[in-house]
Amino acid sequence: MYRSLFFESKNDYILLGRRFLKKYVVVYHRDKIILQDNHPEEFDVLVPIDEREGSYYVRLSINGRENDYYLDTGHPEAISLPLEDKQFAISPLKEEKANLSFSNGDKKPYKGIIEDRGLLEIGGISKHGLIDYTNYFYRPYWFNPVIAFADFFLDMKNNGIGLKNNN
Numbered sequence: 750m751y752r753s754l755f756f757e758s759k760n761d762y763i764l765l766g767r768r769f770l771k772k773y774v775v776v777y778h779r780d781k782i783i784l785q786d787n788h789p790e791e792f793d794v795l796v797p798i799d800e801r802e803g804s805y806y807v808r809l810s811i812n813g814r815e816n817d818y819y820l821d822t823g824h825p826e827a828i829s830l831p832l833e834d835k836q837f838a839i840s841p842l843k844e845e846k847a848n849l850s851f852s853n854g855d856k857k858p859y860k861g862i863i864e865d866r867g868l869l870e871i872g873g874i875s876k877h878g879l880i881d882y883t884n885y886f887y888r889p890y891w892f893n894p895v896i897a898f899a900d901f902f903l904d905m906k907n908n909g910i911g912l913k914n915n916n
Contacts, residue, residue, distance in 0.1 A: 770905040779899050789902060792911035796872035800908055807892055807910060809871040811880060812839045818892035820910075822903075826881040827896035828869060831889040832862065835882040840866035842882070859885055869897065874912050 773784040788795070798820060799806045805820040811828060814837055818828070835842060845863045848856045860883070867880030878897060894901050894910060902911040 767905070770903065772906070774902055774904045774906070776902040777895060777898075777900065785902075788904060788909075788911060791913065792900075792902060793914045794872040794874055794912045795904075795909045796912065798903075798905070798908040798910055805905075805908075807871065809869065809892060811870075812837050812868050813870075816890050818890040819888045820892055820894070822893055822895045824886075824891045824893040824896075826891065827878055827893050828867070829881045829883060829886055829891040832882050832884045835862050835864070838864045838880070838882075839868060840864050845881075859883070861885060872912055874914055 774786065774788055776783040776785055776789055796807060796809075799808070799817065806817040807820050808815065809818055810816075811830060811834075814834070842862050842864050845859075845861050847859050862882040864880040864882070866877045869876050869878055869880075876897075894903070898912060900913050903909075904911065
């Protein structure tokens, strides 16, 4: 069984709280969110989410280096690593200056280093994508699956993230 919900917001951001997320399996399909009671069958991989002191972490590898990444679906980048990790980049780097938009609607100036074709590996799935190196954020390792993957699900009741091989 699934429920479709449509949310409207004046600043194009929707915040779904932890208590809400623990009630449903939240399926992200490109431009829509579907709430279900169970895991969808079309997903190939279930990656564990580790809950520590009220925060959620996912184990993944960037450019062959494994770490626990803070899971944040409101983070402005798909993957953020500390600036000193740029030494492990596998593709050319470039400096980036921008105004970041945050989930609360704030915009702040930002400076970092971007790798266009970094290698993300999670749960046996590999894909190339943009990696952000910065010391701007208060945690060293961040992961936002909403930006990193077109289709996935979060199961906060059972602490897992579901992925497709063709993402």
